[in-house]
Amino acid sequence: MTALPPLAPSGVPRWRLPRSARSPHPAAVLAGFVVAGLGIGLSQAGASAVIQDQVRTLDTSVDMIGYTIMAYALGVVVGAPLLMVGLAGWGRRRLLLLMSGIFVVTSALTAIAPDVWSLLVVRFLAGLPHGALLGTASYVAMLAVGRERRGMAIATIMYGLTAATVVGVPAMQWGSEAFGWRWMYWAVTAVGVGGLLLIWAYTPRVAGTKGTSFTREMSTLTGRPLWMAILTITTGFAGLGAVQSYMVPLLEETNGFTSGAVTVTLVLFGVGMTIGATAGGRLTDRGPALAARVGLSGVVVSLALLGLFGDSGWPTVIFLVSLGAFVQVFSQSAQTRLMDVIHSSPSLGAALSHSALNAATVLGSGLGAVVIAFGFGFLAPAWLALVGAIAALVLVAWGPGYRDAE
Template sequence: MNLTQSIDKKQTRKEPFPISILSLTVGAFAIGMTEFVIMGLLPNVASDLDVSISTAGQLITMYALGVAIGAPILTILTQRIPQKKLLCLLMILFIIGNGISVLAPNYTILMIARMITALTHGTFFGVGAVIASNLVQPNKRAGAVSIMMAGLTIANIIGVPLGTFIGQHMGWRASFGAIAIMGVIALIGILIFIPQLKQEKPVSLAEQITALAQPKLLLFLLIGALGNASLFTVFTYITPLLEQVTGFAEHSVTWILVLFGCGVTVGNIVGGKLADWKLMPSILGLYFAICIILTIFTFTIYNPITAVVTIFLWGVASFAVMPGLQVRIMSLAQSAPALASTASHSAGNLGNAAGAFIGGWVITHLAITSLPWVGALLVGLGLIIGAAAYIAERKKTVKPQVH
């Protein structure tokens, strides 16, 4: 009887998979929108709050730091809260943060509002990834995580241009108002569709830190950060690269970025399926593909057609690797998967910041045309570390059979 009940339970748990995970996708979409929409609204925010563009740019930097530093701390502090309740609390905090952004009378208040929303970012994705992977059978975990993460990628294609359009026509505050409404929709979806999951026995702070401090786990956090650094070394400066080197007009770049975003979404879904098929070989294979694509981009950047094709393929490969990495990191810290998942977002955001810095250094000291091959070197370094870890792991599992 117990066996039948457990099989029935598994089936019922699997049944709500699409709709319940879609409510996480909506939350991911809203969070992605709030992170990136500010890039298109910087001039509007700067002139309205009477600050320089570079000062307004700090709203992006501080958000990334808020995710990187605040998210693991918040995950540790909230580990005793049931996962569904925690997701609801995070969305409420997200709605409040964006609500404050709408009403912010000055730059300081807007910065505080951005920091509040940044705190929700990493923890939402960390807990969301654990919930998504628990709602499906083990062989579908990466696919489930990729569906949730698709919200972040769709935010880049639809959300950011839409938010920028709203901001330019109705004022930047209206953009944050629209994001707050998206947060309310996500909250309702989580309340209705996410089932109450059995709460795991709370893990002590020492155990969580021990789980996170494993050399192998830290190695994969580094590999993820190197991948993001490679992406942002080139992507941060993709507009001047396409305008100055390839010769595209400013209005054409928007459509190229939409195409990149389509590649990102395709990659995210394909990557989830590949990781469910063969986890480590797919991660290493995709890092190798990114390395090759960026090396080729060094030469294809001079021709409009080849540049666009390369950018699309780069988008596919760059984001195809992410669901697999997320699942790999969670599986390495079984006693603290939410913290590990959150830490991977922190490492990713540090990679983003490092990539933007490295890209700026390359433009100043080398040339803007050097960006793709420097990006290839960074992802190549991640590939070498990953391959070495995989070979060492394979040797360990083969050894007992020899004796």
Template structure:
């Protein structure tokens, strides 16, 4: 927590202060960055929708391709693997590419990957398509965060990052339920078609509103890869992996915990998921403001809040609707740490900001797998569906201690 903060809007060889000339002449700042943030968040909305909608449509996909549901579940892993692999590789290889061109290229690749999913007729081709769709995920969020922070300037970087990440949160509130309903009503391919449409709209929006960003520093593959030698980058990624592992331990088994322990009707579970998503939207907004004012302390506050809310959920899960309400606070507290974590990575990375920012989303996907595995393990040991939330609280506390 003592690592020196670095302003990502400055040239690496500067004294650390933003260039007033650049601020005055930047066309995005001249007309406000609101539409740029909206365009960047729209891409996050599409990515969040495609990442999570497959979970709700596994029975439909399995029936259509004549495979078992557990086999169809490997499609989730294929996408996650694409995220983990694509983030560092693309960030390094595209280090010299202008940030505007890279954003547009990544969203085109994302759209093509989902279009391939739309037309895939066999399980192997769908697996390959999901892997391709996942490749741009981490790099897009990493570059989008850097661009948002650059345009926002000192004092508002984390807020801008949080607003970009809000696209992912809104996807949980609106995109995933809408795409799931569409997929169940018209077939799972219609959900993929919706994502393709969002991808095309995002490409057009990025082309229209994102400025040239000629004053935004680019590096080279060797410089980006040198960041992998930084202990601060790896420790910060570990904070995210462990701390957010608790987030996903809770989320993975939320449905069964509410229905089996709380007596909540299956039809009411979407309300809990929507409250969780609304909490994430709120958390990203609040977390951005906290991170700009408190720095790394905002990460610790968010993870500590997540630990407390997870314990409260475990205590109330048998009561039904009170536990449903607590899901909002779990989503809010956990996601409030994300803007601070993203900006910390950008700060400690120095010249390797692109690969560090992108690796954050690889870490979050590892956290997803870690949380689901640990949650499943305690259930298999006979500790019941209350236990994953307590495991989540322990992981959140561990994240704070690592920080």
């Protein structure tokens, strides 16, 4: 049973709440979120696909572009909690429209960034709405399908992100070689506009947190289970940030793949993430702790194999696909767990999960850039990520962030 409001209050102007949003079908609500997730996935994950062209056209280095990827993730880390806490009283439809609008504008600014320093600033700004947008979408999606299916609701939104990895990121990698990376970010802008229009057309009015204040919202960010869960997410996802950010140079320079082979690998990586999202949604509905343990165990094995044999050609593809699948299994449990921990403000919990995920990207891509700059090669980030994944698995098995989720 859904908990979406069936009708809009009388007197709301049509341009603010069209007829299609007054009693929407849950599938229509989710469709807008999937497209918005697709745009965000293209913007964030696509950065690793265009990295080689950016190095050439901006006359910079791989590690410097890695810092622009880190800047985006840092924007998510900062923006998700601040925006969700500061705008907690806003209606969720209004908040979604604002965040989607900011995403469109910053995507366009990315496309016209004249140099790597301006790109660094713009990518930070582009990351600010990420967590608030997807976190709020996860909450509204949960209302649309019912709390008992919240794992599958989050997984459905993640299909937009995984679709970006399956189709969009390889297309951006190919398109950056053929037309240039700037045109690829104009395409991201167009997808963002599509998501904005769908959200405007189908998202109903959902109230914010009534009678709240900045101090009261901040008070929800306390308790050992919450911060242990955030720490688990951050350490566990560092592997994806460390490896995915430098996947293209790993394949091209370390393994000697052609541009076409890299495109195929990126597609397969996205397929793995899609399979992982589906499996993770189902496992999470059975229990967030179960999904977390299965996901992180797979991440540990995948990273170890990648570190040992990641220069062996096509077997490297198997390790990358496995990593993408198991990371997504953990992703579903992570977002659901934080929504449960901050039960008084589940949309804040969902936003915080994206903040933690991107803190992991900052950690992973930043440390990866450092070891690459010191000449340790493109396999070194996998070893750094493995340490974090093992720590996260220990926290899931014995830490209070998940132990009380049994």
